Amino acid sequence: MAKGHSFLSHKLHSLLGLFPIGLFLLFHLTANYQATHGAEAFNQTVGLIEKVPLLLIVEFVFIYIPILFHAIYGLYIAFQAKQNVGNFSYFRNQMFLWQRLTGVITLIFIVWHVWSTRIPKAMGVTVNFDMMADILSSPAMIVFYTIGIISTVFHFSNGIWSFLVHWGITVGPRSQRIATYFTMVVFVVVTFIGLRAMSAFIL
């Protein structure tokens, strides 16, 4: 068997999932949450972000390149597994399946989301409250965004659980169980923030 770099690639994939991608997700949803204080507050937040020096480089280094690597390697991992929840319906095996399903759903969502917000921005369109309100004026888009947000947050929360095991932080069954409860709370809280933020754009 080959020596190879798969250990390193797996560790990098795992690390990137949390830092910076997971942190970015938290930041992104909290920023959106400002919309609950009105269009003005949201536009101000967007304005603040745009003042970040070397924003384009920051975006590439901390967001696009890590997500691209995580997504491509994640697809490779996801399709390598031979799912067997039919015969092994244990909770963790279900989570194993959902981690991979939500990875794929999240990828579709992110591609669409970037296509309809960040790409137009690069073409000169201004990103503001009205842009999102316009996108979310269609009921189909509301459903799509709801699924996308829940899927991403699930993937992120259960990803934290998996991260803790992959780095040997939660070793025994008790710490892993406590981590399950913790990540469930993360899922509920972050999903609330995400969906509440979305609802602020629905007029």
Next chain:
Amino acid sequence: MAEKLIHLIITRQDSPDSTPYKEEFRIPYRPGMNVISALMEIQRNPVNAQGQKTAPVNWESNCLEEVCGACSMVINGRPRQACSALVDKLEQPIRLEPMSTFPVQRDLSIDRSRMFDALKRVKAWVPIDGTHDLGPGPRMPEVERQWAYELSKCMTCGVCLEACPNVNSKAEFIGPFAISQVRLFNQHPTGMMNKHERLEALMEDGGIGDCGNSQNCVQACPKGIPLTTSIAHMNKETVKHAVKKFFFS
């Protein structure tokens, strides 16, 4: 009173490359039967449910007390040992299939060589370091001996590989048991001296990186080996080893 019969549906395969097919059997029930004694009954009288004479079903077994691991097969959808699978406790019809994660040799017998290759790869042994008497080795603390003994119960039965979604023909993952064996031998006071070699082996392709935490292995292991604890522990050890190697060598 009509004779009580056991209904079996067996997935058969005549040679390593031929297509599998199903054959049904109805054999007389005896109290206390297990799957092996049912297979022996078919061997004695190889007639299928249609009353046709057929080739006796091939399987492997040795110890008949769940310590050798040879008789693993998929019984009613679950990989387990045929010798400890009591007919009275099984739902009928009893479906027997080979553990197809491994190459099937014939009927229910499979080739578990990949497991022994994995053990060689991770050097799951304590090397002898001289032909002369080196005196007694260092002692092991009793608390550690207790859990190490649990890990040493592994019988290379293959159930944890069959249960693992990441062990399949598309992947080269060595499987949960080998990672647990590294934990066992790295804890042994003499085995510890070659600790880094086993850690290096775990960090190669198909090693510990391929575990995706489905945790089926720990549920399926007939010996109750804490496989997921071993894996998480070795995750920590391999990360520590990688960091040390990067900064200090």
